[in-house]
Amino acid sequence: MHRTAAPLDREQLAERLLRASVRHSHDPLTEIAWDEPIDPGRPAMPPHRCSLYGTALWDSLGPQEQAALCTRQFAGLLTWTLWGELMLMEGLIRHVYDEDPATRHAQYALTEVADECRHSIMFGRYLTLTGHPTQVGPAARRLGRWLLRTNCVPLLLATTLFVEEFIEAAQREVMRDESLQPLARSVSRIHVIEEARHIGYASAELRHSCRAFGPARRAALAQALAVTCAFMVREAVPPRMYALAGLDARAAHRAAAANPHWHRATATWSRKAVALFRELGILDRWSEPIWRRARLID
Numbered sequence: 001m002h003r004t005a006a007p008l009d010r011e012q013l014a015e016r017l018l019r020a021s022v023r024h025s026h027d028p029l030t031e032i033a034w035d036e037p038i039d040p041g042r043p044a045m046p047p048h049r050c051s052l053y054g055t056a057l058w059d060s061l062g063p064q065e066q067a068a069l070c071t072r073q074f075a076g077l078l079t080w081t082l083w084g085e086l087m088l089m090e091g092l093i094r095h096v097y098d099e100d101p102a103t104r105h106a107q108y109a110l111t112e113v114a115d116e117c118r119h120s121i122m123f124g125r126y127l128t129l130t131g132h133p134t135q136v137g138p139a140a141r142r143l144g145r146w147l148l149r150t151n152c153v154p155l156l157l158a159t160t161l162f163v164e165e166f167i168e169a170a171q172r173e174v175m176r177d178e179s180l181q182p183l184a185r186s187v188s189r190i191h192v193i194e195e196a197r198h199i200g201y202a203s204a205e206l207r208h209s210c211r212a213f214g215p216a217r218r219a220a221l222a223q224a225l226a227v228t229c230a231f232m233v234r235e236a237v238p239p240r241m242y243a244l245a246g247l248d249a250r251a252a253h254r255a256a257a258a259n260p261h262w263h264r265a266t267a268t269w270s271r272k273a274v275a276l277f278r279e280l281g282i283l284d285r286w287s288e289p290i291w292r293r294a295r296l297i298d
Contacts, residue, residue, distance in 0.1 A: 013204050014104035017197050021111050024197075026190045028122035036183065038129065043070030044184035045077075045174050049265045051237050051256035057247070065246075072245045073237060074174070074184055075132035077167060078123040080236045083136045084163035085116045085123075087144050091156040092116075108201060115194050126187050132244070140235040143228070154209040155224055158282060161202040162229050165273040166236075168195045170265075203276060210280045218281050225277065226287035230294035233266055263295040270296040 041064055043050075050070050052058040058066065092109045099106040127134045135141070147156055171188035174180055213221065242252035256262050274297060277283035283291065291297045 010105045010204065010208065011103060013200070014108040017108045017201055018104060018111060020197055021108075021115070024193055025115065026118075026194065028118060028125070028187070028190050031190065032122070032125075032183070032186045034125060034129070034183075038071075038181060038183055040064060040071075041067055042179070042181045043067040044074035044130075044181040045070050045170070046177055046180070048261060049170070049173065051259060051262040051265075052252060053259070054261040055255045055259055057252060057255045069245045069247075071130060071181065071184070072132065072241055075127055075130045076238070076241045077170060077236055078126055078187070079132060079134060079136055080140075080232075081163060081167045082120050082123040082127075082134065083140060083144060084160055084232075085120050087147060087156065088160040089113050089116050089120075090148055091153070091160065094151070095153060112198055112201060115198065119191055119194070122187055122190065126183065129183070133240075136235055137238055137240065140232075143231060143235075147228070152221075152224075154206060154213075154221055154282075155228070157202055157206045157209065158221070158225050158277065159228050159232065161199065161206060161276070162225075162270070162273045163232065164195055164199050164202065166233070166266075166269045168192055168199065169269040169272065206276075207280065210282065213281075219284060219286065222277075222282045222284045222287040223290075225282055226290035226294075229270075229273075229296065230290055233270075233294055233296060264298075266295050267298045 043066070047053055047066060047070055050058070050066070050073055052069065061069065092113050096106045096109045099109070101107065101110075124134055136144075147159065150156075168191075171192050175185050175188040175192055177185070210218070210221075237256065239249040239253040243249040245252075270291075274283060274291065288297065
């Protein structure tokens with residue numbers, strides 16, 4: 001095989017990430033107490049981050065119902081993240097297919113696939129225990145198939161990076177809050193620890209990809225990314241989540257769409273990805289209104 005070495009900076013980063021993977025990888029099947037019962041009175045995420053917090057509908061619920069809604073929403077976020085990770089794994093395999101597997105860069109990509117496999121199994125276990133669907137809705141599945149068919153590595157990298165940053169910020173709050181459900185905190189802790197490596201790799205790859213972009217291609221990516229991320233966040237808390245919690249799905253969806261507390265949460269969890277996209281010029285003045293309408297920018 002003719003070998004073309006990756007740029008030194010990519011190889012150095014991959015080497016550091018591989019060493020970190022050896023030191024800080026976790027097996028959720030053995031490290032999480034899956035047999036411990038879930039206390040229905042303890043929410044799985046901070047109540048003030050629930051999409052209905054502060055609304056009249058929220059105030060009409062009792063403490064047990066509020067806790068159940070928080071757990072349902074956390075489970076929904078894991079379904080959404082699992083969907084994103086499945087797309088990422090396929091994208092990474094495609095990416096490595098044309099790379100030299102002897103490079104540390106390619107080897108770290110394969111290591112990340114192994115991490116994501118464990119995460120997807122971990123999320124599936126949690127979803128099974130909570131009785132939440134493991135599949136996103138049909139519209140999201142169509143979007144995922146479209147993203148993979150485009151075979152546009154920068155767009156796939158950017159959208160999965162957005163999902164990673166969004167859920168990492170949300171789960172960091174969960175893992176630190178001792179009042180929350182222990183199982184949700186354990187799942188969050190493992191994912192946050194390992195996701196830090198994935199975010200570093202995806203950020204570096206996105207920077208590398210964007211270097212070759214001219215103004216027209218950068219602007220096209222900015223538009224596609226804005227529309228995709230706006231849609232993805234809407235799918236993170238779909239109306240069916242409220243129906244599964246025993247609420248009127250349409251009324252709850254309308255209340256969340258107008259809820260400033262929920263807008264604050266989504267903008268907070270998007271902040272790191274937004275900053276990077278601005279820096280790379282793939283969030284520009286033409287695409288920014290889409291981000292603002294989706295409540296992903298303060």
